[in-house]
Amino acid sequence: MIHAEPSALLTRPDLAEAAVEGLVRAKAYRATEVFRTSGPVADILDDDGHRISQLLFGEAFDSLLVESGRHWGRSRRDGVIGWIAEADLTAGIGTPSHRVAAPGGVLPFNSLVDPTRDAAGDVVLMPLGEFEADLAAVAESMIDVPHSLGGRTEDGMDCAALVQACLMACGRAAPRYTEGQAELGRAVARDDVQRGDLILWRHAEGGPGWTGHSAIALDAATVIHASGRAGSVCRQSLDEADTNQRAEGFDALIIRRL
CATH class of the missing domain: 3.90.1720.10 (endopeptidase domain like (from Nostoc punctiforme))
Structure with missing residues (x-):
């Protein structure tokens, strides 16, 4: 199933995120763990292995399940639910202060970065809260x-x-x-x-x-x-x-x- 909205919930008949306990029926509930990409970008796949989206650098991924070397969860920025290879994720997420504001750099356009921590390279950055017109x-x-x-x-x-x-x-x-x-x-x-x-x-x-x-x-x-x-x-x-x-x-x- 394609989930297109940020309100998409992590629910399966056997497992659901703890935030919906009492609202959605499942056999078990579990808190999600937050991850981010270990590289510039990671593919998000559906149950059949088709790429349905990507997670950009600095975007949070709320993981509910780890199975066969893959995490199943939700991209927090746009609500897409799917699988990401375990090798493509690293635990935790920082507090980004800038967005990559132009294509062509070492990090994808719209990646979220903290320039004091992240090796963003020679890219155009824009502070979060400032936007193009x-x-x-x-x-x-x-x-x-x-x-x-x-x-x-x-x-x-x-x-x-x-x-x-x-x-x-x-x-x-x-x-x-x-x-x-x-x-x-x-x-x-x-x-x-x-x-x-x-x-x-x-x-x-x-x-x-x-x-x-x-x-x-x-x-x-x-x-x-x-x-x-x-x-x-x-x-x-x-x-x-x-x-x-x-x-x-x-x-x-x-x-x-x-």
Whole structure:
């Protein structure tokens, strides 16, 4: 199951996190333990081994279960639930003071760091609480980043991860998947599209790590998105993107203004 919201609970028939005892039925309850990545990024997998997301440097992972060399838990920043290899995690989490504010460094864009402790390298940092103003400009800084399903970094990202990264950089609520992003802001008519609007297509079935397709409007006629067809983050006319998505079985487009 894909969990797209920060309120996602760690529950299974046999085990649940202690915070839901008395609210959710399970055979046993256990407190979570907090971990972070031992490297710049770690893959989050579903039960079948498909990559559904990634944990960036400095993000907390609440682990409930360790089994067969993997931790099962939740990414605290965006609520994604899945498995991470034990070797990719280290216990504990610090108190970050800055965010990596530009792509291309040794740590991924939007990683959380404490410059007095973390070896962040020669990267652009922005204090937490300070944000970018232009969602579309952040997206443009990602042009030519490869498309990669489940990815959240400059080495590869999917469509919803691009939108999530831009939302985070601008200090907005940032669901991981299209379904959650389609609930943000307010609905806008097709003939009123403006720069920075979210352009979204839900899919009735989805797949491992995706629930639709996400893009950001550059202007009334152009979007920027991580495109599987193009193989990268690119600009495309809104009409062409809409035609392509509908031809692939996606629902009618949704436009949301933050």
